[in-house]
Amino acid sequence: MEQLRINPAKDTTADIDVTDIPELPDDVFIAPLEKPKDLGDDWLEPQQRVYTAEEHHIWDDLFAQQMEILPGRACSAFMAGLERLDLGRGGVPDFGAMSEELKSITGWEVVPVPMLIPDHVFFWHLANRRFPAGNFIRTRETFHYIQEPDVFHDVFGHVPLLTDPVFADYMAAYGRAGWKALKHNRLKALSALYWYTVEFGLILEEDGMRSYGAGILSGPTEAVFAVEAESPNRIHLDVDRVVRTDYTISDLQPTYFVIESFAELFHMTVERDFNDLYGRLGAGFTYANQAVLDVDRVYHIGTQEYAQRGGRGSGAQPV
Numbered sequence: 481m482e483q484l485r486i487n488p489a490k491d492t493t494a495d496i497d498v499t500d501i502p503e504l505p506d507d508v509f510i511a512p513l514e515k516p517k518d519l520g521d522d523w524l525e526p527q528q529r530v531y532t533a534e535e536h537h538i539w540d541d542l543f544a545q546q547m548e549i550l551p552g553r554a555c556s557a558f559m560a561g562l563e564r565l566d567l568g569r570g571g572v573p574d575f576g577a578m579s580e581e582l583k584s585i586t587g588w589e590v591v592p593v594p595m596l597i598p599d600h601v602f603f604w605h606l607a608n609r610r611f612p613a614g615n616f617i618r619t620r621e622t623f624h625y626i627q628e629p630d631v632f633h634d635v636f637g638h639v640p641l642l643t644d645p646v647f648a649d650y651m652a653a654y655g656r657a658g659w660k661a662l663k664h665n666r667l668k669a670l671s672a673l674y675w676y677t678v679e680f681g682l683i684l685e686e687d688g689m690r691s692y693g694a695g696i697l698s699g700p701t702e703a704v705f706a707v708e709a710e711s712p713n714r715i716h717l718d719v720d721r722v723v724r725t726d727y728t729i730s731d732l733q734p735t736y737f738v739i740e741s742f743a744e745l746f747h748m749t750v751e752r753d754f755n756d757l758y759g760r761l762g763a764g765f766t767y768a769n770q771a772v773l774d775v776d777r778v779y780h781i782g783t784q785e786y787a788q789r790g791g792r793g794s795g796a797q798p799v
């Protein structure tokens with residue numbers, strides 16, 4: 481099913497003009513981020529950082545750690561993308577060479593940014609098939625957990641799936657969808673969709689549940705927890721439900737949402753009238769991140785034992 485191309489005529493975001501960075505309406509609040517003085521409105525670094533030998537080693541060690549864990553847990557498109565882009569060739573990949581290869585496959589490129597960038601600038605880059613990747617890499621001290629996305633999370637976690645034609649189209653459409661979310665002041669809702677798909681999504685493959693979310697695939701603990709632990713809920717993705725669901729940013733997820741294919745994800749989102757959906761949405765989230773609803777199509781009701789024992793920092797086992 482993933483091999484199918486999506487019908488552009490059904491894309492509800494297709495007519496959005498993405499030439500310029502979208503205006504930030506007065507009533508829209510985004511997290512205040514201070515742009516380094518030497519950067520333009522696009523927040524792009526003039527070039528990729530020159531990494532030290534130790535920083536390249538950190539990449540290699542993170543890569544080796546994930547490759548012990550991901551086979552059989554990461555989705556097949558991710559594993560194929562890793563191989564196709566040869567991200568394990570040694571050291572932090574060169575964005576230029578990687579982008580050349582990626583462009584020839586799905587038209588995407590990877591561009592360096594210093595840190596998290598504002599939502600509206602992020603949308604603009606995605607809509608133009610540019611994936612902004614954090615330039616810096618974590619240190620040995622933060623090897624096991626880093627909250628701000630670094631080059632390992634961004635490149636290892638996100639870039640392989642950009643080789644998948646349907647997922648690549650979904651990401652660009654997500655960027656275009658940002659214009660609508662800004663217009664309706666519903667960034668939170670759109671962010672929840674990103675969170676539960678691009679960062680923490682699961683996909684049902686023929687031989688079992690696999691991860692495709694970059695937040696899962698770029699760390700060893702959640703790569704196992706997401707697909708094997710008893711604690712978290714695993715629920716079929718329903719867009720109306722997900723955009724109303726709160727999410728956890730600093731710990732393992734209490735709930736994961738599952739798709740059957742990237743084509744299904746595309747049909748449920750890009751071919752959907754979000755103007756109408758936003759019109760019916762309240763400003764905040766309706767559902768707690770541990771909730772299981774009567775209408776949910778449930779694959780697994782979690783015990784929530786990990787969260788109940790105190791989660792990250794408490795010594796609770798991710799079971």
Ligand SMILES: [Fe+2]
Nearest residue numbers: 629679694695
């Ligand atoms: Fe990410």
